[in-house]
Amino acid sequence: xxxxxxxxxxxxxxxxxxxxxxxxxxxxxxxxxxxxxxxxxxxxxxxxxxxxxxxxxxxxxxxxxxxxxxxxxxxxxxxxxxxxxxxxxxxxxxxxxxxxxxxxxxxxxxxxxxxxxxxxxxxxxxxxxxxxxxxxxxxxxxxxxxxxxxxxxxxx
Amino acid sequence: xxxxxxxxxxxxxxxxxxxxxxxxxxxxxxxxxxxxxxxxxxxxxxxxxxxxxxxxxxxxxxxxxxxxxxxxxxxxxxxxxxxxxxxxxxxxxxxxxxxxxxxxxxxxxxxxxxxxxxxxxxxxxxxxxxxxxxxxxxxxxxxxxxxxxxxxxxxx
DNA sequence: CCGCATCCCCAAAGATACTG
DNA sequence: CAGTATCTTTGGGGATGCGG
Numbered sequence: 001x002x003x004x005x006x007x008x009x010x011x012x013x014x015x016x017x018x019x020x021x022x023x024x025x026x027x028x029x030x031x032x033x034x035x036x037x038x039x040x041x042x043x044x045x046x047x048x049x050x051x052x053x054x055x056x057x058x059x060x061x062x063x064x065x066x067x068x069x070x071x072x073x074x075x076x077x078x079x080x081x082x083x084x085x086x087x088x089x090x091x092x093x094x095x096x097x098x099x100x101x102x103x104x105x106x107x108x109x110x111x112x113x114x115x116x117x118x119x120x121x122x123x124x125x126x127x128x129x130x131x132x133x134x135x136x137x138x139x140x141x142x143x144x145x146x147x148x149x150x151x152x153x154x155x156x
Numbered sequence: 157x158x159x160x161x162x163x164x165x166x167x168x169x170x171x172x173x174x175x176x177x178x179x180x181x182x183x184x185x186x187x188x189x190x191x192x193x194x195x196x197x198x199x200x201x202x203x204x205x206x207x208x209x210x211x212x213x214x215x216x217x218x219x220x221x222x223x224x225x226x227x228x229x230x231x232x233x234x235x236x237x238x239x240x241x242x243x244x245x246x247x248x249x250x251x252x253x254x255x256x257x258x259x260x261x262x263x264x265x266x267x268x269x270x271x272x273x274x275x276x277x278x279x280x281x282x283x284x285x286x287x288x289x290x291x292x293x294x295x296x297x298x299x300x301x302x303x304x305x306x307x308x309x310x311x312x
Numbered sequence: 313c314c315g316c317a318t319c320c321c322c323a324a325a326g327a328t329a330c331t332g
Numbered sequence: 333c334a335g336t337a338t339c340t341t342t343g344g345g346g347a348t349g350c351g352g
Binding site for chain 2: 333
Protein backbone atom coordinates (compact mmCIF):
# COMPACT_ATOMS: atom_id res chain seq x y z
CA UNK A 1 0.00 0.00 0.00
CA UNK A 2 2.82 2.36 0.68
CA UNK A 3 4.11 1.75 -2.81
CA UNK A 4 0.64 2.49 -4.06
CA UNK A 5 1.03 5.84 -2.44
CA UNK A 6 4.37 6.37 -4.06
CA UNK A 7 2.91 5.82 -7.50
CA UNK A 8 0.20 8.29 -6.73
CA UNK A 9 2.65 10.75 -5.32
CA UNK A 10 4.77 10.43 -8.37
CA UNK A 11 1.80 11.19 -10.47
CA UNK A 12 0.61 14.11 -8.53
CA UNK A 13 3.67 16.02 -9.46
CA UNK A 14 1.57 16.76 -12.46
CA UNK A 15 -0.99 19.34 -11.56
CA UNK A 16 -4.20 17.44 -11.09
CA UNK A 17 -6.31 19.95 -12.80
CA UNK A 18 -4.83 20.43 -16.20
CA UNK A 19 -7.23 19.59 -18.92
CA UNK A 20 -5.35 21.50 -21.52
CA UNK A 21 -2.12 21.18 -23.46
CA UNK A 22 0.16 18.84 -21.59
CA UNK A 23 -2.44 16.54 -20.21
CA UNK A 24 -1.34 14.25 -17.47
CA UNK A 25 -1.10 10.56 -18.35
CA UNK A 26 -3.82 9.61 -15.96
CA UNK A 27 -6.38 11.72 -17.67
CA UNK A 28 -5.37 10.18 -20.94
CA UNK A 29 -5.80 6.70 -19.67
CA UNK A 30 -9.04 7.51 -17.99
CA UNK A 31 -10.44 9.03 -21.10
CA UNK A 32 -9.48 5.94 -23.00
CA UNK A 33 -10.52 3.06 -20.79
CA UNK A 34 -12.88 4.97 -18.57
CA UNK A 35 -15.61 5.16 -21.12
CA UNK A 36 -18.49 2.81 -21.15
CA UNK A 37 -17.18 0.27 -23.62
CA UNK A 38 -13.42 0.22 -24.08
CA UNK A 39 -12.72 -1.96 -21.12
CA UNK A 40 -15.36 -4.44 -22.11
CA UNK A 41 -13.84 -4.66 -25.57
CA UNK A 42 -10.40 -5.25 -24.17
CA UNK A 43 -11.67 -7.91 -21.87
CA UNK A 44 -13.42 -9.71 -24.66
CA UNK A 45 -10.34 -9.54 -26.82
CA UNK A 46 -8.19 -10.68 -23.94
CA UNK A 47 -9.72 -14.11 -24.23
CA UNK A 48 -9.36 -14.51 -27.96
CA UNK A 49 -9.58 -12.53 -31.19
CA UNK A 50 -13.08 -11.56 -32.17
CA UNK A 51 -14.82 -10.56 -35.32
CA UNK A 52 -16.95 -7.47 -35.41
CA UNK A 53 -20.18 -9.37 -35.14
CA UNK A 54 -18.89 -11.51 -32.33
CA UNK A 55 -18.03 -8.47 -30.33
CA UNK A 56 -21.44 -7.11 -31.01
CA UNK A 57 -23.02 -10.24 -29.68
CA UNK A 58 -20.65 -10.42 -26.71
CA UNK A 59 -21.61 -6.93 -25.64
CA UNK A 60 -25.15 -7.01 -26.81
CA UNK A 61 -26.18 -3.62 -25.56
CA UNK A 62 -23.71 -1.59 -27.55
CA UNK A 63 -24.81 0.02 -30.78
CA UNK A 64 -22.97 -0.63 -33.99
CA UNK A 65 -22.02 2.98 -34.04
CA UNK A 66 -20.35 2.92 -30.66
CA UNK A 67 -18.79 -0.43 -31.36
CA UNK A 68 -17.11 0.92 -34.46
CA UNK A 69 -16.04 4.08 -32.78
CA UNK A 70 -14.64 2.38 -29.72
CA UNK A 71 -12.69 -0.08 -31.81
CA UNK A 72 -11.30 2.73 -33.93
CA UNK A 73 -10.16 4.61 -30.90
CA UNK A 74 -8.52 1.59 -29.42
CA UNK A 75 -6.83 0.85 -32.69
CA UNK A 76 -5.69 4.40 -33.01
CA UNK A 77 -4.05 4.21 -29.63
CA UNK A 78 -2.31 0.99 -30.56
CA UNK A 79 -4.14 -1.14 -28.05
CA UNK A 80 -5.74 -3.43 -30.59
CA UNK A 81 -5.11 -4.37 -34.20
CA UNK A 82 -7.51 -4.80 -37.03
CA UNK A 83 -7.17 -7.41 -39.75
CA UNK A 84 -9.36 -7.33 -42.81
CA UNK A 85 -9.92 -10.54 -44.72
CA UNK A 86 -10.95 -9.65 -48.23
CA UNK A 87 -13.32 -12.56 -48.41
CA UNK A 88 -16.82 -12.18 -49.61
CA UNK A 89 -18.57 -11.02 -47.60
CA UNK A 90 -15.65 -9.36 -45.86
CA UNK A 91 -14.54 -10.37 -42.40
CA UNK A 92 -12.67 -8.28 -39.92
CA UNK A 93 -10.81 -9.61 -36.96
CA UNK A 94 -9.73 -7.61 -33.96
CA UNK A 95 -7.08 -8.70 -31.56
CA UNK A 96 -5.09 -7.29 -28.71
CA UNK A 97 -1.86 -5.57 -29.64
CA UNK A 98 1.11 -5.91 -27.30
CA UNK A 99 0.30 -2.57 -25.80
CA UNK A 100 -3.18 -3.77 -25.09
CA UNK A 101 -1.81 -6.95 -23.54
CA UNK A 102 0.28 -4.90 -21.20
CA UNK A 103 -2.86 -3.25 -19.98
CA UNK A 104 -4.34 -6.52 -18.86
CA UNK A 105 -2.45 -6.74 -15.64
CA UNK A 106 -3.35 -3.39 -14.17
CA UNK A 107 -6.86 -3.91 -15.42
CA UNK A 108 -7.06 -7.26 -13.73
CA UNK A 109 -6.11 -5.59 -10.48
CA UNK A 110 -9.06 -3.32 -10.83
CA UNK A 111 -11.42 -6.08 -11.76
CA UNK A 112 -10.26 -8.00 -8.78
CA UNK A 113 -10.94 -5.09 -6.52
CA UNK A 114 -14.33 -4.62 -8.04
CA UNK A 115 -15.14 -8.22 -7.38
CA UNK A 116 -14.01 -8.08 -3.79
CA UNK A 117 -15.55 -4.75 -2.85
CA UNK A 118 -18.69 -4.90 -4.87
CA UNK A 119 -20.65 -6.02 -1.84
CA UNK A 120 -19.24 -3.40 0.47
CA UNK A 121 -20.06 -0.69 -1.98
CA UNK A 122 -23.65 -1.72 -2.29
CA UNK A 123 -23.94 -2.02 1.45
CA UNK A 124 -22.56 1.47 1.82
CA UNK A 125 -24.98 2.73 -0.75
CA UNK A 126 -27.95 1.22 0.97
CA UNK A 127 -26.82 2.62 4.31
CA UNK A 128 -26.32 6.05 2.86
CA UNK A 129 -29.65 6.07 1.14
CA UNK A 130 -31.57 5.05 4.18
CA UNK A 131 -29.66 7.44 6.43
CA UNK A 132 -29.95 10.39 4.14
CA UNK A 133 -33.67 10.29 3.89
CA UNK A 134 -33.73 8.52 0.59
CA UNK A 135 -34.03 11.97 -0.93
CA UNK A 136 -30.76 10.93 -2.44
CA UNK A 137 -32.78 10.65 -5.56
CA UNK A 138 -32.40 14.38 -6.01
CA UNK A 139 -29.11 14.89 -4.25
CA UNK A 140 -27.02 12.17 -5.67
CA UNK A 141 -28.98 12.60 -8.72
CA UNK A 142 -29.44 11.59 -12.19
CA UNK A 143 -26.55 9.28 -12.75
CA UNK A 144 -27.56 6.72 -10.24
CA UNK A 145 -31.17 6.72 -11.15
CA UNK A 146 -30.14 6.41 -14.73
CA UNK A 147 -27.86 3.52 -14.04
CA UNK A 148 -30.45 1.57 -12.20
CA UNK A 149 -33.16 1.55 -14.77
CA UNK A 150 -30.83 1.34 -17.68
CA UNK A 151 -33.49 0.21 -19.96
CA UNK A 152 -33.80 3.89 -20.65
CA UNK A 153 -34.29 5.08 -24.13
CA UNK A 154 -37.08 2.68 -24.94
CA UNK A 155 -38.66 5.56 -26.65
CA UNK A 156 -39.88 4.93 -30.15
CA UNK B 157 0.09 -12.07 -17.17
CA UNK B 158 -1.54 -15.45 -17.06
CA UNK B 159 -3.05 -14.56 -13.74
CA UNK B 160 -4.24 -11.38 -15.29
CA UNK B 161 -6.11 -13.51 -17.75
CA UNK B 162 -7.56 -15.62 -15.01
CA UNK B 163 -9.02 -12.57 -13.33
CA UNK B 164 -10.53 -11.51 -16.58
CA UNK B 165 -11.85 -14.94 -17.29
CA UNK B 166 -13.37 -15.09 -13.90
CA UNK B 167 -15.11 -11.87 -14.60
CA UNK B 168 -16.36 -12.78 -17.97
CA UNK B 169 -18.57 -15.40 -16.53
CA UNK B 170 -20.82 -12.45 -16.08
CA UNK B 171 -22.37 -11.58 -19.38
CA UNK B 172 -20.42 -8.64 -20.66
CA UNK B 173 -23.39 -6.81 -21.92
CA UNK B 174 -25.75 -6.51 -19.07
CA UNK B 175 -26.36 -2.94 -18.25
CA UNK B 176 -29.53 -3.51 -16.34
CA UNK B 177 -30.58 -4.84 -12.97
CA UNK B 178 -27.83 -7.17 -11.84
CA UNK B 179 -24.95 -5.19 -13.16
CA UNK B 180 -21.60 -6.84 -13.22
CA UNK B 181 -19.03 -5.51 -10.75
CA UNK B 182 -16.80 -4.17 -13.46
CA UNK B 183 -19.42 -1.89 -14.83
CA UNK B 184 -20.08 -0.66 -11.37
CA UNK B 185 -16.48 0.17 -10.77
CA UNK B 186 -16.08 1.77 -14.12
CA UNK B 187 -19.08 3.92 -13.64
CA UNK B 188 -17.71 5.04 -10.33
CA UNK B 189 -14.05 5.74 -10.97
CA UNK B 190 -14.24 5.98 -14.72
CA UNK B 191 -15.78 9.38 -14.75
CA UNK B 192 -13.84 12.51 -15.25
CA UNK B 193 -13.26 13.43 -11.64
CA UNK B 194 -13.59 10.61 -9.14
CA UNK B 195 -10.13 9.28 -9.63
CA UNK B 196 -8.60 12.71 -9.28
CA UNK B 197 -10.47 13.20 -6.03
CA UNK B 198 -9.29 9.90 -4.69
CA UNK B 199 -5.74 10.67 -5.64
CA UNK B 200 -5.85 14.00 -3.92
CA UNK B 201 -7.33 12.46 -0.82
CA UNK B 202 -4.79 9.67 -0.92
CA UNK B 203 -2.12 12.14 0.05
CA UNK B 204 -3.95 13.76 2.92
CA UNK B 205 -7.42 14.86 3.96
CA UNK B 206 -8.68 17.90 2.14
CA UNK B 207 -11.25 20.53 2.74
CA UNK B 208 -13.78 21.36 0.09
CA UNK B 209 -11.99 24.46 -1.03
CA UNK B 210 -8.66 22.71 -1.10
CA UNK B 211 -10.01 20.10 -3.43
CA UNK B 212 -11.41 22.80 -5.59
CA UNK B 213 -8.04 24.43 -5.85
CA UNK B 214 -6.26 21.12 -6.38
CA UNK B 215 -8.47 20.32 -9.33
CA UNK B 216 -9.00 23.80 -10.53
CA UNK B 217 -11.00 22.97 -13.62
CA UNK B 218 -13.89 21.28 -11.87
CA UNK B 219 -17.01 23.23 -11.15
CA UNK B 220 -18.36 23.47 -7.65
CA UNK B 221 -21.39 21.63 -8.81
CA UNK B 222 -19.45 18.64 -10.08
CA UNK B 223 -17.15 18.71 -7.09
CA UNK B 224 -20.08 18.42 -4.74
CA UNK B 225 -21.71 15.73 -6.76
CA UNK B 226 -18.59 13.65 -7.16
CA UNK B 227 -17.83 13.84 -3.47
CA UNK B 228 -21.40 12.87 -2.63
CA UNK B 229 -21.24 9.86 -4.88
CA UNK B 230 -17.95 8.74 -3.47
CA UNK B 231 -19.28 9.19 0.03
CA UNK B 232 -22.39 7.27 -0.81
CA UNK B 233 -20.34 4.37 -2.01
CA UNK B 234 -18.29 4.40 1.15
CA UNK B 235 -15.05 5.37 -0.51
CA UNK B 236 -14.62 8.61 1.34
CA UNK B 237 -15.95 10.12 4.54
CA UNK B 238 -17.16 13.59 5.27
CA UNK B 239 -16.62 15.41 8.55
CA UNK B 240 -18.38 18.63 9.28
CA UNK B 241 -16.85 21.00 11.81
CA UNK B 242 -19.59 23.26 13.09
CA UNK B 243 -17.23 26.16 13.32
CA UNK B 244 -18.07 29.50 11.92
CA UNK B 245 -17.78 29.65 9.04
CA UNK B 246 -18.28 25.92 8.69
CA UNK B 247 -15.50 23.64 7.55
CA UNK B 248 -15.82 20.25 5.95
CA UNK B 249 -13.08 17.74 5.69
CA UNK B 250 -13.03 14.82 3.34
CA UNK B 251 -10.83 11.80 3.79
CA UNK B 252 -10.40 8.38 2.35
CA UNK B 253 -12.43 5.65 3.98
CA UNK B 254 -10.87 2.19 4.33
CA UNK B 255 -12.72 1.08 1.24
CA UNK B 256 -11.24 3.97 -0.64
CA UNK B 257 -7.79 3.10 0.67
CA UNK B 258 -8.16 -0.38 -0.65
CA UNK B 259 -8.71 1.06 -4.07
CA UNK B 260 -5.36 2.77 -4.07
CA UNK B 261 -3.35 -0.27 -4.97
CA UNK B 262 -5.22 -1.29 -8.10
CA UNK B 263 -5.44 2.33 -9.06
CA UNK B 264 -1.73 2.74 -8.65
CA UNK B 265 -1.24 -0.13 -11.05
CA UNK B 266 -3.22 1.72 -13.63
CA UNK B 267 -1.42 4.98 -13.04
CA UNK B 268 1.82 3.18 -13.38
CA UNK B 269 0.78 1.71 -16.67
CA UNK B 270 -0.38 5.07 -17.86
CA UNK B 271 2.95 6.56 -17.01
CA UNK B 272 4.90 3.84 -18.79
CA UNK B 273 2.77 3.58 -21.91
CA UNK B 274 1.82 7.17 -22.30
CA UNK B 275 4.55 7.65 -24.90
CA UNK B 276 3.70 4.53 -26.87
CA UNK B 277 0.10 5.56 -27.05
CA UNK B 278 0.88 8.94 -28.41
CA UNK B 279 3.29 7.46 -30.90
CA UNK B 280 0.60 5.05 -32.05
CA UNK B 281 -1.83 7.89 -32.36
CA UNK B 282 0.50 9.95 -34.46
CA UNK B 283 1.23 6.98 -36.70
CA UNK B 284 -2.44 6.20 -37.11
CA UNK B 285 -3.32 9.75 -37.91
CA UNK B 286 -0.66 10.15 -40.54
CA UNK B 287 -1.38 6.75 -42.07
CA UNK B 288 -5.09 7.23 -42.21
CA UNK B 289 -4.86 10.39 -44.17
CA UNK B 290 -5.37 12.61 -41.21
CA UNK B 291 -8.95 12.69 -42.39
CA UNK B 292 -9.48 10.96 -39.12
CA UNK B 293 -10.93 14.24 -38.14
CA UNK B 294 -14.04 13.42 -40.08
CA UNK B 295 -13.90 9.68 -39.94
CA UNK B 296 -13.68 8.88 -36.33
CA UNK B 297 -15.50 12.03 -35.64
CA UNK B 298 -16.19 14.23 -32.78
CA UNK B 299 -14.26 12.73 -29.97
CA UNK B 300 -11.03 12.36 -31.84
CA UNK B 301 -11.08 15.86 -33.09
CA UNK B 302 -11.20 16.86 -29.50
CA UNK B 303 -8.43 14.50 -28.52
CA UNK B 304 -6.12 15.42 -31.35
CA UNK B 305 -5.69 19.02 -30.66
CA UNK B 306 -5.25 18.24 -27.06
CA UNK B 307 -5.33 21.87 -26.50
CA UNK B 308 -9.02 21.25 -26.85
CA UNK B 309 -10.85 23.00 -24.14
CA UNK B 310 -8.86 26.13 -24.68
CA UNK B 311 -12.24 27.64 -25.20
CA UNK B 312 -11.75 30.42 -22.82
C1' DC C 313 -20.96 -8.84 -43.18
C1' DC C 314 -18.67 -4.54 -41.90
C1' DG C 315 -18.89 0.13 -41.24
C1' DC C 316 -19.91 4.97 -42.27
C1' DA C 317 -23.08 9.05 -42.39
C1' DT C 318 -27.12 11.58 -40.97
C1' DC C 319 -30.55 13.05 -37.88
C1' DC C 320 -32.04 13.93 -33.46
C1' DC C 321 -32.63 13.98 -28.54
C1' DC C 322 -31.80 13.90 -23.82
C1' DA C 323 -28.92 13.75 -19.90
C1' DA C 324 -24.70 15.62 -18.12
C1' DA C 325 -22.13 19.40 -16.97
C1' DG C 326 -20.86 24.58 -17.09
C1' DA C 327 -22.18 29.29 -15.51
C1' DT C 328 -24.30 32.03 -12.42
C1' DA C 329 -26.65 33.56 -8.41
C1' DC C 330 -28.27 32.74 -3.84
C1' DT C 331 -28.30 30.77 1.31
C1' DG C 332 -26.81 29.07 6.22
C1' DC D 333 -16.70 28.54 3.64
C1' DA D 334 -19.55 24.99 1.74
C1' DG D 335 -22.76 24.07 -0.55
C1' DT D 336 -27.80 24.51 -3.30
C1' DA D 337 -30.96 25.98 -7.02
C1' DT D 338 -31.84 27.09 -11.68
C1' DC D 339 -31.05 27.90 -16.38
C1' DT D 340 -28.69 26.88 -20.49
C1' DT D 341 -25.76 24.55 -23.48
C1' DT D 342 -23.55 20.72 -25.78
C1' DG D 343 -22.05 16.69 -27.34
C1' DG D 344 -22.54 11.68 -26.56
C1' DG D 345 -24.80 8.28 -28.33
C1' DG D 346 -29.12 5.71 -30.12
C1' DA D 347 -31.86 4.75 -34.42
C1' DT D 348 -31.78 4.19 -39.09
C1' DG D 349 -30.42 3.73 -43.81
C1' DC D 350 -26.86 3.31 -47.47
C1' DG D 351 -22.58 1.64 -49.60
C1' DG D 352 -18.83 -1.80 -50.43
